[in-house]
């Protein structure tokens with residue numbers, strides 16, 4: 001009985017995925033004529049020696065950036081994204097915003113040379129308490145070099161504690177002090193924020209605005225468009241996987257389809273989704 005039910009569930013899942021693929025292909029014409037949504041890629045580590053889904057291999061990262069370069073993508077800054085989302089200002093037709101959370105040292109050692117090779121810049125969200133204090137993470141010299149090369153440095157709090165687990169005062173401190181630390185080190189305004197573990201609620205959103213961040217990035221799966229809330233911007237997480245390039249390609253070009261497939265997998269198959277941190 002169990003096997004029968006399980007077999008049926010798998011079949012149903014496959015049928016739904018096929019319907020979604022066909023539906024999405026049929027809708028392509030309409031999708032193109034709608035206002036553009038911008039892919040904001042979300043990476044963590046680019047590191048061969050860590051066996052973790054958050055650690056994309058160096059070769060896979062190079063393949064992905066090479067694809068973007070060869071296909072005419074231009075990396076944009078959060079300022080450019082925001083002016084497009086809020087005012088409809090011009091941005092390159094194939095825009096991509098590349099983000100890194102946590103500020104691991106491999107962002108500088110492994111990802112940065114590849115990004116430079118393809119003339120891309122990225123936005124790096126730092127956990128400021130660990131910068132220069134932990135071998136796994138960036139130090140301020142590395143951060144400054146990337147900043148001088150046009151990278152945008154944002155905050156990912158002081159300590160990476162999910163803000164929803166803190167009191168209002170503690171959350172305020174995390175948001176404010178990390179912003180001030182970046183501004184003191186770099187002599188520039190830190191205007192952007194990414195929620196540790198993606199956790200936020202209305203109170204946290206209110207604090208992020210109050211502290212003076214211009215926008216904030218979530219781990220809601222999707223592209224950012226003119227209907228997005230600028231304090232809950234969607235991103236596309238990129239993980240290590242066996243079929244890394246195929247996975248990257250699908251996530252970039254069939255974002256909403258992948259999102260639906262992920263949801264079905266979770267609801268029907270009962271699988272836990274890998275969540276970006």
Ligand SMILES: [Zn+2]
Nearest residue numbers: 101102196277
């Ligand atoms: Zn994080």
